[in-house]
Structure formats: C-alpha cells, structure tokens
Amino acid sequence: MLYVVGLGLGDEKDITVAGLEAVKGSERIYLEAYTSILTVGKEKLEEYYGKDVVIADREMVESDSDTILANADKVDVSFLVVGDPYGATTHTDLVIRAREMNIPVKVIHNASIMNAIGACGLQLYNFGQTISIVFFTETWRPDSFYDRVKENHQFGLHTLCLLDIKVKEQSIENMARGRLIYEPPRYMTVNQAVEQLLEIEEKRGEGICKPDSLAIGCARIGTDTQKIVAGTLEELVDVDFGGPLHSLVLIGSRMHEMEAEFVKEYAFNAETFNTIVKRDYVH
C-alpha cells in the first residue's frame, strides 16, 4: 500500500492519529520537501516516528517515482506531504503512476493552506480561484496571474495567493557547468509579493491591486507563531512577518460585514481599514 499522508501545517504533532499509524507501519518513508515546509525538519520527524525518513526532492518525485513505489504492492510505503496530499499537482502524478502499477493507494488528508486560510477571518466560500506568485527575475516578470485576480475581482471574490518557494535551485552558472551546487532556499515574503503586485498594477493599470486595495498578509498559518496583518497593499509592504511560509489574501469587494468584523482585529491601522472597508467593500 502507498500511503500519501498529509502532515498539516505546523510541527510533528499535526499529523493525524491515522497518519501516524500508517507511518509507523511503513517499511519506507519519504518526505516531499520542495513544495512546502513544516516548522520542524527531517531529524525531528525521524525522532518522533522512531524511523528513518528519506527526503524526496523534485527530481526524485517527478523523474524517479518508481524508486518510491518499488514493491509498494507488497509492503507499506509512506509518502509524506506538508499540508494535504492534494495541494500540489506533483502528488497527483504520483497517485496516477501508482494506479498504473496496480499499487493500492490510501490518502490520509490533513489541513492545508487552502482551508486553514479561513483563519484570516474571511469565509472560504467567498474565495475565487487560487493563484501562485513566482519570484520575478531581471528578465522574467510574468503577470498572467493578474488576469486571474481580475476575474475574482470582477465578482467581488477574495483571492488566495500562494507565494513562491525555491528549494535546491542551481544558479545558471552552476547548471551550465554541471556542478551540483545548490543555492540556499528562498521563500517569498508577503512584502515581496505585494511589491510585485504593485509593479504589475502600475504596468497594467486596471485597478485590481492598487496601493489602497485591502489585503491580508499571513505567515506560518496553523503554527504557534502564526501572524496575520490586514491592511492596504501599501501598508503591507513594510510589515515584518518573520520567517516562512507566507501567503497573501486579496480581499474581494463582496466582503460580508461579519468577515470585516473578524478581519479588523488584525488591522495594521484599524481606522484606515474601517474607512476603506466602508468606502470600497462591505455594502
């Protein structure tokens, strides 16, 4: 059996009891470590499980999944995913591959940012499609997500923005020379995401994410050090959210009064927040 086990968002104790039982009964355990991170590392998990854990990087999962799935029709193998197993496309691939090999698969669900984001005070059913914001480079500054935000914006829906993670990336030079030297991991901050959004708004000028549009910056949702700050994009540029992972919610104009009441507890500046809410949002 292949167990695909969601670990939730915080530390080693956010696994479910059923998930922990699957892990403890598994012959091999892999940890997917490139789409998200916990607040604890592999060593802590190994200590907690009393078992070895193998880090599965992108290359292994995408190009060498047969190693993960080897004899999983006979023994139990656990593939651990931060958040919920169906949060990233890449895990779906693994399940499809297992199916092709007639390996039984059991998915053990857990919280992911896709539902835990409710902690920011907005109702999940008022969110439109989710977008991902990638790190801009000197030469690559893609803005296709702006169109998605615009679609949500048109109907007054909130937008959850997932922020880029770069783990085990090579510099162009090292890649060219075939040197397996990796850059330190990078996690996009709320500040960086907001700067990029404002840059694109400047360019496109369709009024979708203006300096005075309201948003909610979220850091380490579901952990003990969770930080949530609501404010205008301009205000959020300079707020220190601390360590990763960060995410950002763009508030839709259809915000309900009760949502606003909850969110204002997180306001960077309650007065500004209330004024803008009354002017542009809750009607």
Place this chain on the structure above:
Amino acid sequence: MLYVVGLGLGDEKDITVAGLEAVKGSERIYLEAYTSILTVGKEKLEEYYGKDVVIADREMVESDSDTILANADKVDVSFLVVGDPYGATTHTDLVIRAREMNIPVKVIHNASIMNAIGACGLQLYNFGQTISIVFFTETWRPDSFYDRVKENHQFGLHTLCLLDIKVKEQSIENMARGRLIYEPPRYMTVNQAVEQLLEIEEKRGEGICKPDSLAIGCARIGTDTQKIVAGTLEELVDVDFGGPLHSLVLIGSRMHEMEAEFVKEYAFNAETFNTIVKRDYVH
C-alpha cells in the same frame, strides 16, 4: 483556553495528535453536531478520548455560547468541529465571542471538504467560489446559487457544491404547538442535488448545468468507503452513492488535460465522458 479542534472527515482517528492532546487535557468537551458528521458517533469519541462529550446543537452554539465558554479563561475547554474549524460561519462567531471575553483561543486545523475535495482529481486552484444547495420544499425553491455557478462557469472554473443537512429540525406543526419533537436527520444526496440543479436549469435556461454537463458526485470523502463517480448530470441522477455525506463538483470548461486523465478513472461511462470532455472541456 478555548481549543477549537478540527476532527477531519473520517472517524475518531482523523484527529491530529495535537488535537487529541488538547482534548485529553480539557475539562469540558463539546461536539458541534449540526453542520457535518463523522462516520462515528459521540459514544465512539467518548470511548476513544476516555472523556465525556457534550453534543452542542445549533441553539446552544448560536444562542448559548456563554455556557460553552464559561470559565475558559481558567480551564481548558475543547470545541470539536467535524472537518476544519473555519469551515462554517457559526464557529467564527464563537471565536469572536471568546475574544470579546478575553479568552485565549487556539485553533487546531484539520482536513475539510474544502481541500479534501482534491481527491476527485481536479486541482484546488481551479475551483471558483463554493456554493451550498438547500433542500427544496413545496413552496421554497431558491435558485440564487445558480448565479454563483454561472460566475464560475463564465471563467471555466469548477464549483464545489456543499449539500444541505437537516438535523434536529421540527415540523411546522410541532413548532407551532411548541412540541420539542424533532424530525429524523436528512442529508441531501448527490441525486437530489442534481435533480434540483436540472430543475433550475430548465427554468433559467442559461446552459450552466445542462443534462450533459459534466460533474463529479462524491460521497464520504476521506473515509474508507469514499465513493467518487464522474459523469453527466443526467447520468448522476441514478447513481447510488450510499450513506452521507455527499457533495457535488460541477466541472469547469478550463479543466486541464491532467485533471481529465485523473477524473476519467471515476467515469460512470468512460466513452461518454471522453467524448464530452473533448467536445466541451479540455482545449
């Protein structure tokens, strides 16, 4: 401390280790039992926790929350929610009330249908807003959700439809006579939801959920008896999905090829499914 603990979607073992610790250390434990259900009842939970559990019905949570929160500034109280704590508006109210009373609140997240629905094979970021479908009565057949589906449909996004639950409802006669006699619980089936959607399509005629529109019926997601069937609405009218809870996903036209590949494994009729996918969906 008020712990608001998500129980996940399956049985007693879908609680997280952190959640279980909070429950075991709590002086009082309430189970919210009107927005969703587990596959096990209160007795099984009591046995598993080694503690008494009090059922909190809608009246208690909405009108008598101070009983739940009593002295939670001094002792630990757990409020258990099937799925994730932020899945329903009513739990947000409780958190706001606790804040007003200066009671510290800790939310322990878990899977909810809002993210576990990824099990159907569609990617979560391609979903638009979520809708709820309520039971029609002879005189009340609301169709406002049709407009929401239409909004999602316009951008080719998928729609998760949450289906109505009626627990502890009184008949009009019993209510009028002040008799505290309750009707047996009712859980909307995929079949009923589809029938209602087709009735509204018939009336509105905007081509949003036609008899040959593709959808995915889901039952008991995240449990061992999970059932997923994809097909046209017409096909899903007669599929037996078994016991509650059910939910329904209306597939958006922007469906990606990889999503289609995953979903077709669940097809009621693979041939029909593939034909319609090619004609109206993946481009």
